[in-house]
Amino acid sequence: MSRARSEAGFTLPELIVAMMIGMATVLAVFAILETTMKQSNAVAGRVNATQRARIAMDTITRQLRSQVCYSAVVPAIVSGTSNSVRFHVDLSDGSRPIEQREIAHDPTAKTVRERVWPGQGAPLSFPTKTIDRTVLTEMTNAQASDGSTIPFLRYYAYNTAVPPRPSLLLPTPLSATDAARVARIEVAFKTMPPGRAPLVVSGSTLQNEIYVRVADPNDPAPTPTCA
Numbered sequence: 001m002s003r004a005r006s007e008a009g010f011t012l013p014e015l016i017v018a019m020m021i022g023m024a025t026v027l028a029v030f031a032i033l034e035t036t037m038k039q040s041n042a043v044a045g046r047v048n049a050t051q052r053a054r055i056a057m058d059t060i061t062r063q064l065r066s067q068v069c070y071s072a073v074v075p076a077i078v079s080g081t082s083n084s085v086r087f088h089v090d091l092s093d094g095s096r097p098i099e100q101r102e103i104a105h106d107p108t109a110k111t112v113r114e115r116v117w118p119g120q121g122a123p124l125s126f127p128t129k130t131i132d133r134t135v136l137t138e139m140t141n142a143q144a145s146d147g148s149t150i151p152f153l154r155y156y157a158y159n160t161a162v163p164p165r166p167s168l169l170l171p172t173p174l175s176a177t178d179a180a181r182v183a184r185i186e187v188a189f190k191t192m193p194p195g196r197a198p199l200v201v202s203g204s205t206l207q208n209e210i211y212v213r214v215a216d217p218n219d220p221a222p223t224p225t226c227a
Contacts, residue, residue, distance in 0.1 A: 045192075045193030046193070046203075046204060048193050048194070049138070049191040049192055049193050049203055049204040050191075050204040052136060052137075052138075052191055053136070053189070053190075053191040053204045053206045054206070056112060056135050056136035056139075056189075056191075057187065057206050057208055059114070059135055060103055060112070060135070060187055060208075061187065061208050061210050063089055063091070063101055063103065063114075064085070064087070064103070064185055064187075064210040065210050065211075065213070066089045066090060066091055067087050067088060067089055067212060067213060068088055068089060068090045068098055068213075069088065070088060070098050070119075070124055074088075075179050075180040075182075075224070076088050076212065076213075076224075077174065077179045077180075077182050077212075078100060078179070079173065079174065079179065080153065080155055080172060080173065080174040080179060080182070081153070081172045081173045081174070082151035082152060082153055082154070082172045083104060083105040083106075083107065083151075083152050083153065084102060084103065084104035084105065084153070085102065085103055085104075085153055085185070086100060086101070086102040087100070087101060087102075088100055088101075089101045096118070097118065097119030097120065097124060098119050098124070099116055099117060099118050099119060099126070100116070100117040100119070100126040101114065101115065101116050101117075102114070102115040102116075103135070103153075105139065105152040105153075105189070107140075107141070110137065110138055110139050110140060111134050111135075111136060111137050111139060112134070112135045112136040112139055112152075112189070113132065113133065113134055113135060114131065114132075114133055114134075114135050115129055115131060115132050116129065116130055116131035116132075117129050117130070118130055136189075136191060137194070138191055138192040138193070138194055139189050139190065139191050139192075140189070140190050140191075140192065140203075141188075141189065141190065142188040142189055142190045142205045142206075142207065143190070143205075150188045150207075151172075151188070152187065152188065152189055153172075153185060153186070153187060154169060154185070154186040154188075155169070155170040155172065155174060155178070155182045155184075155185055155186075156168055156169055156170065156182070156183060156184040156185070156186070157170055157178065157181040157182060157183055157224075158181075158183050158223065166183035166184035166211070167184075170182065180224060181223070181224060182212055182224060183211065183212050183224050184209055184210065184211050184212065185209065185210045185212070186207065186208070186209045186210075187206075187207065187208050187209070187210070188205070188206070188207040188208075189205070189206060190203050190204065190205045190206075191203060191204050191206075212224055
């Protein structure tokens, strides 16, 4: 009977306080879990963007470094804008004619595409496109530290300093004269994880430069030439 008459246990206010503490603890755990998932997705997205960007940059720079001349009067670069460049290239063992290749950025589709026209006949011509493939998706222009947009492609000629340096920025689209003067090309872009907004932190920005092989940097007046 004494045990039945005992008033030991939880009062209603104590029970309400205990429930509030338990709910706060559960909500805190869920908040930590949500933050962890977001951070994990951001890291995975950045790794994805970086891997795709590196593969694309390697493809672009390898091809631009393989520029060749097939005539003393025809420059290696056929045409160039801030979003595309077409050039002559030889990636074979010498058993096939050289090709015309184009690397082009589509700002609307946010892609970089590669197009190939194999050389045919004599004199050499490039009538038929045989490859048109996507090199990179979810790509936007890189941003400078001051917030300005960096073009996908920039072209430089040698200046008049002593010794000359390939630091003279050429206007785009390249004229026929300037196309023959290009000594250095800079490539810059930013890739985003699939499905993400273009300004999220998880994007990856890459920049690289390519020196044109038809310019001898040891020449006192190094002018790119195919002669």
